[in-house]
Amino acid sequence: MSFMNDLINGADNRFDVNSLNALQKVTLRAVVVAFLFYGLAALEGMIMRTAAVIPDIPPVYGSVDHYFAIMTAHPIVGIFGSTYQLVFAAFMFLVPYLTKKPLYSVKLANAVWVLITLGTALAWIAAFIWHYAPLYTLYWPLPADTTQFKIIGGITFIAGVAIIMVGTLGFIYNIYATIFARVGIHKNKTTKELLISGFGIDGMLNLVHKLTGKPPYTKEPALSLPVVAIFRGTVDTFLDALVILSAGILVLVYLIANADGISLNVASVDALLYKNWFWWGLDLVADGLVLIYVAGSWYLLATLITGKKLFMENVARAALMLELLVSWMVWSHHLLADQAQPEIMKLVSGEMVTAFELLTQGLALFITLVTLWKARPLKMTMELKYLLGGLVGFGLAVPAGIIQADMAMNRVLHNTQWIIGAHVHVAVIVGLYMTLYSAVYVLWPLVTNNAKLWSMKLANAHFWLHLIGGIGMGAFMGMAGLDGMLRRHMYFHGEYNTYMILAGICGAMLLLAWVLFLFNIIMSVGLKGLIGIFLPSADKTASFGVEPEAVPETLKA
């Protein structure tokens, strides 16, 4: 087939957008937007990487205001606009697929991606136009500081984040309503049974019964393991949404009062207490959500790739339960450099409980590897390659985080590029995204009704550029951090040029990887298909892979 034909109609005319049902379309819509936001975040990252070496480049022009505005928009676009969208889209497709039930509401699913897109755009606009730049952590009273920022910028930004959180709540509602709907295979299950399974309690009881020599508590748990992981992670998403919403409302109260000429006393909010509250919620994204969703995705991918049952399934279920407790109690590792933070909290929550993430994530890694190993020999497919890449990412990033969550190391690493490079960027770009790409390749034939991938060569180039670029960028930023380079700081005298040039080259590889991926996808579905995804679908079915239930003869007449 010719290049032009593929560009317009998709590779070998194999993508028929009219054959997609409502669930497939809403999934693809969110995926497309998520990858566009990823590109925007990558571009912002490259601007910042370059400005670290040449502060005068456009659009920064050596201005700290603009630099920090980009840095403020960057995680909002990357985390909410891109990863949230992508994860939500995958799960709103997977829960119906795995439970063989229809999604509770396709309308709501559409609202979720529209709200998150709108909210992200607003937050981005606040940074772009008004240079509102409190950064992701929003340390009190900075976000309400109207001497440094315009009120309108602040209100727009907070409104954007609030809309994202409303969209998030919509996702949560849709997932829970689907899981607890007593239709199909769950027709005869009680809410209690579904809840026990959702929290991993049946896995725990199975283990206890095994140790005490009793017959298993349940042979067939009500929910499959990936659904348990999705359910579990969503508990954290909910709490996190509440915390961010509450912080947003607080900031809004101050900003709106200020707009009316009333200046409320910022000291009436305890800055340290606020920091604890905020990190407790924010950490549920990082240490709760990412780890649980990722562990769940690994389990799912390993079972789909091998076609075998998961190794040590009960332990995996119980570990998800354990991770619930761990993820709620680790936030103090962000306050190890706060001298007023009670020492005992630093020790127990900040150091010891945090170290348990090595155990929970290590366990997930082990279970995934053994499941793959038992199914040898396997074909090195794209999805397997990406899954292994994701495992490497977390294998590197989790210990990097544990190292920083240490009272000795934290004293010299807090707020340096170590944490944002070696830990966060490696975890998100290599660990999380490679896992998500694996899921994209697994879901591709299901969501597109077997559209052909345009080029395997491009897919492979994307893989290697992304893997090497991601690890390399994290490593060089991390090394700069060890040499004292701060995160959230603009350097003007080329203090860390060597590391920043190397990190910039790796960043460019990441950006190029994304361009190749996007191009490959556009060539696969074609421009017509791409537009068609956003048009209403004729088939309103909200499930996938379910044979329509045969109507019993007695009811037919």
Add this chain to the structure above:
Amino acid sequence: MSFANSMELLAFHKVAYTAYSLLIISVIAWFGYNLTRKHKANSLIRVSFYTYIAFLVAAGVGHHIFTYNVVPWVSEDITRNETVPDKSYHITVKDHHFILPKEKMVVNCGEKVLFDVKSKDLVYGFGLFRKDHSMVTQMQVNPGTKNDILWTFNESGVFDLMSTEYSGPKGNGMFVPDVLKVQCTQKIAMVDGGKV
């Protein structure tokens, strides 16, 4: 083993983490390669599940115990309220400016120095840096709470002060060169965390 200052700790850490990174990357690469092979791979070592879990626990908890015992500032930090410092400096931060004590800050090696920093408005950071930009120490400076750090210097030099926490774009200029001078007159034993 003991680390007298952050330079030594970071140098050790650089080597240790790089070695770990290469190890984990090659383990997964080896694993991926063998996944596709038909005949049984001879694993170099057989690790049982329980050994692996024990290793993870030991690595997580052990890291903290290790640093607690060899990095001198950890125990100092925990007991800072009970220690009588040799020198105390009171510093205020306001409107993105450090307001420093009138007398020049000059300390000797081995002295316990207390920095008590107050913020009048935003969250700042109090960080001391060497001339090569590497970090000596830091703490967060929260408004409304006590922010004090007890520090023993084990290296001579002239250090710069910088805010290590983001406090809006204006915070980027919070840099005071040559804020502190440390002189090591007598030779300090570099054993036991640099304690004399």
